[in-house]
Structures are given as structure tokens and as C-alpha cells.
Amino acid sequence: xxxxxxxxxxxxxxxxxxxxxxxxxxxxxxxxxxxxxxxxxxxxxxxxxxxxxxxxxxxxxxxxxxxxxxxxxxxxxxxxxxxxxxxxxxxxxxxxxxxxxxxxxx
Numbered sequence: 001x002x003x004x005x006x007x008x009x010x011x012x013x014x015x016x017x018x019x020x021x022x023x024x025x026x027x028x029x030x031x032x033x034x035x036x037x038x039x040x041x042x043x044x045x046x047x048x049x050x051x052x053x054x055x056x057x058x059x060x061x062x063x064x065x066x067x068x069x070x071x072x073x074x075x076x077x078x079x080x081x082x083x084x085x086x087x088x089x090x091x092x093x094x095x096x097x098x099x100x101x102x103x104x105x106x
């Protein structure tokens with residue numbers, strides 16, 4: 001069994017590129033593929049990611065991002081590109097997007 005690296009969350013949320021790189025590395029590790037073989041436009045199920053692995057991936061994302069991530073996020077955004085874009089857009093200027101919307105309505 002591979003030992004997972006402990007990642008200390010930064011004060012600033014990761015960029016879309018950082019999330020994409022994290023997803024590629026972690027999916028490659030889970031499905032035992034070279035990261036270079038992960039196509040960000042292919043769906044996760046094309047790599048044989050089963051439901052247990054997908055839920056585990058969402059939990060790992062939650063820990064890495066240090067915020068709540070839905071266990072179904074991998075099905076809602078089924079490619080690396082879609083998921084990275086979604087997760088990076090959830091935050092604006094280091095704050096959850098919904099709190100930025102609230103500030104704009106004052």
C-alpha cells in the first residue's frame with residue numbers, strides 16, 4: 001500500500017492549474033497509470049475509477065483543499081478539466097464565491 005503525502009493547505013486556494021496537476025497525479029496513482037497518460041478531457045470512468053475510488057478522491061480533495069467537497073463531485077464534473085475548473089471557480093480572491101456574492105449585494 002502506498003503511503004499518501006501529507007499536504008499542508010496554503011492560505012490562498014490553489015489555482016485551476018494546481019488542482020488539475022493534483023487530480024492528474026492522484027488519479028494516476030489510484031488507477032496505477034503514468035500521469036502522462038491521463039487525458040484531462042477523458043471521463044474518470046475511462047480510467048477505471050470505480051465509485052469507492054471516486055468517493056475516496058473527493059475526500060482527499062476535501063482534505064487537500066481544506067474545505068467541503070461533495071462526495072458526488074466526480075460524477076457531477078466527470079473530467080479532470082471540468083472538475084479543476086469547478087473547484088477553482090468555487091473561490092474568488094481566496095474566499096468562497098457565495099460570500100463574495102453576499103458582499104456585492106451590500
